Amino acid sequence: MRELELYFGPQHLGMVGNFSITLNVEGDRIIKATANPGFLHRGFEKLMEQRTWIQNFPLVCRINVVEPDHMELMYAMAVEKLAGIEIPERAQYIRSIYLELARVGSHLFGLWAYANMLGFDTVANWAMYHRDLILDLFEELTGGRVYHIYIWPGGVRRDFPEGFKDKIISTLHAIGSCVPDYDNTFFNNRIFYKRAKNIGKITHEEAIKMGAVGQVLRATGMKQDIRKIEPYAAYDQVEWEVPTRTDGDAYSRIWVVRDEMIESVHMIFKLLDKMPQGEAYTKIPNPFKWKIPGNETYVRCESSRGELGLYLVSNGEDKPYRAHFRTPSYNHGLTILEKALINESIADVGNIMISLYITAPEIDR
């Protein structure tokens, strides 16, 4: 049979985000796949060198559009380490609750994308509706649905308003009571089993060799989570487990996502019980004239896609000298995707790409 070159291009019904793959196919089997990123490149790190330390906060959120909160956390943690600022204990608890809510919202968005691609519109509509309930909570707390500039060097911008704790609990009960419906309709479904079992399989040794992080690594059997290795906000004050599976295919990755969502909801309830009273932020010096001494630092955290890192260098002036983000989708989209697509059929390209949890703006920055 002769070989054809197809473009699984940016304008495609199975593609979420602006990303393109060039496929060389023979019949229905893929022989070679090449990823073409670059449709969303803005030159972020060059733009960050021309704005002051505080002016960079609205810019940093927009690197990952699905879950902007961990990017703010990274930049705020790095600036606090360079400038030597301590944050109060109540702010650590507020940051943990806020980040776990963002993680649940981002996993529901991923579930919408996966169910939509499989053709399962019922579960996609449910997942998007429950994500909107969480975005209503964010709108009351910070004023914006998608981009909230809430984490600030020195703590958070403002404390919880009156009655907010009860609203969080009632929203999470509303979402949590639908988990048996999700299980019966989607996760225990025979069609999902047939479409996702043994598709896009990655063994444990291959995952370590190619630099996999996050759910892709936890689905191969390793318990690797930055929240346990280098605990940052109040994650070492509560007890929780890291969910893993052993198979390494698309079916295991989606089950790991479901287990993580349930673990996050339990963690929010425990954190709300233990939260102390106190201040929510420490004051920083005048942001118009803030100069940070010259040094470098590397911080890491666990976003909903994997290990996220920031390398920040300062020169003693009022603007950063160099900022470089290490995003989890970089290795997954450019190294692992090209290996996992070989010998699969064309109908499974979207399946593998969305179960590897690739977000295109994170690759291009």
Add this chain to the structure above:
Amino acid sequence: MDRNKIGKWLKSPGKMGQKYSLHALYFCTGCGIIEIPPTITARWDAERFGVIPVATPRQANLFLITGYVSVKTLRYIIRSYEQMPEPKFTVGFGSCPINGGMYWDSYNTIKHLDKYIPIDGWIAGCMPRPEAVFIAVTHLWTLIDKGMANGYKKYRDNYQYYRKNQEQVLGKLEWPPLFSIKN
């Protein structure tokens, strides 16, 4: 809506057909992809306004450019726009296509999208809410009624200037001119 005005329906049924069934092309151009799924799913239902996403440009009527446009994406936007059959409408979504937005000093984004393809209306915000999309759709209906939503006619009449601008930024284009250029 226009339920009570049967006379208006019978006078121009073509315009009524165009207005109430705008099929939007599914192309996630930039940041704005994050507010399109809430708009088309069950909570804020866009299908009651007649707007549903379709797979190919040959079946589409409305082009929503969601967010900023980089130089590599502009090629694909122009090709998709030229494949859509007439009459077609374009709406710029977000503050970045209007005048560059937050990335006004970036070396890889397009600052004024109006110079390369014709735009019928803009929605401001970063990101605009789903209700803003519905208000924009109702404004587009008013424009279609009055006959003022004619971006595609402007493209046909001034094609040589649009093509010159596109070649100035993108270099040599791989596709031939859509309409014949008079010198």
Add this chain to the structure above:
Amino acid sequence: MNNTGISLKEILLSSFDDIQAEVTDEQRLTVNCKKDSVVTVLSSLKNRGYNHLALISCLDWIKDNKLELIYILTSYTEESEKGKLNILVKTKIAREKAELHTVTSIFENAEPYERELHELYGIHFTGHPRLIPLFLEREYKIPPFRKDFDTKKYVEDVFDQVPFIKDKKGKK
């Protein structure tokens, strides 16, 4: 202070003779070496269990006329002291004809990092299997992330010179 980091620093200083190393209390070990010994230092660290290449980054010191490359390594492990240590391996190269040997033979996922640095800083990596552009689609006279590339002037020269389209009546 990290005890794993201090013992690793002693081992490195005894096996190589032209490197400097120090440990800070943020659990970071910084190693400075010459550009020819980067590959041997990285492979010896990988054999000791630091098998995750997290990032390859670059700094432009325009006043000293040098580019500095930084390799950040961590470890995939379940022991707590070893998992906390971040190792930064730094080396300096000349700014005019920037050349370095690739590390794709040791770490397979270094390939897209080096492609990105080639097009954004102008560094050539000898022995790289596929050194083609990753994000950009046009040529620039000065690589865009260097400190002497002025973005505002570039925007004025290229994008603001394109004229608006006017109607026959003169309106936009």
